[in-house]
Amino acid sequence: MEKKDICVIIPLYKEVLNDYEIESVNQCVKILFDYSLHFVCPQGLNIDFYRENFSEIKNVLFFDIVYFEGINGYNRLMLSPDFYRTFARFEYMLVYQTDCYVFRDELLDWANKGFDYIGGIWFEDYHGNPNLGAKLWCPGNGGLSLRKIKTMIRVLSSKRPLKNWSQLLNEKKRKRENVFNKLKGMILIPLNVLGYKNNFKYMASKYELFEDVFFMEAGLVYNNIKIPIVEDAIFFSWDKNPQYLFNKFKGFPFGCHAWYRDDVPYEGNKEFWVEHINKELY
Secondary structure, rough: OHHHHEEEEEEOOOOOHHHHHHHEEEEEEEEHOOOEEEEEEOOOOOOOOHHHHOOOOEEEEEEOHHOOOOHHHHHHHHHOOOHHOOOOOEEEEEEEEEEEEEOOOOOOHHOOOOOOOEEEEEOOOOOOOHHHOOOOOOOOOOOOEEEEEEHHHHHHHHHOOOHHHHHHHHHHOOOOOOHHHHHHHHHHHHHOOOOOOOHHHHHHOOOOOOHHHHHHHHHOOOOOOOOOOHHHHHHHEOOOHHHHHHHHHHHOOOOOOOOOOOOOOOOOHHHHHHHHHHHHOO
């Protein structure tokens, strides 16, 4: 694999970025200029600001505005196989949101590891606090994430059955429903076993959680995508609790997500990252 086989996409939803976001995108251009950089925007967005401030990024792709109407729209975009088909000439995609920061170019090295998905480090229960005993869990956060495009298309288009007869039956028994709905569900189980409303394509179309949680379920629950164990992805991207990770592992990752945020659950992020970025201690 070569750098030309990897694209970097930067999702946008507004006409002007704040100072921190400008710094994020400038850093992306500075470190990852050898890759194919793309802005991904809603149709109709005025991109004069981006043309003026980031002239190095020549590729701008527009998608339906419904995909940029809040987090639900963004999740639908990231769970659309057609989105990934747009970039099918590449092998890997790095999703780089405008609150990310990359420190050095290790992107090709990470892609060559052959995983289908690598994201930012999560602790137990997504928002678990390691200072209160939460353990390292998985590399799932999608803000700065590397995705194998062919696998994304395959999974999001798949109509292969996910749950077997026993799993579907037990799931139906556990549901609290009226007698009519429970009976209807039981009758449909033979069809479900064949894949009806029991496949990744259907699951993605109805998914109500964050898109990165979908891919973690695909890997951890269904073993349908290849994701690294958390120990093998420690130095890819940090999402929360950077001070804890720095103290524990004595180094800095390839990049980070939410570097300038200090809202819940990102308390401490801004203080930690601003200090190290300003002093270039990484």
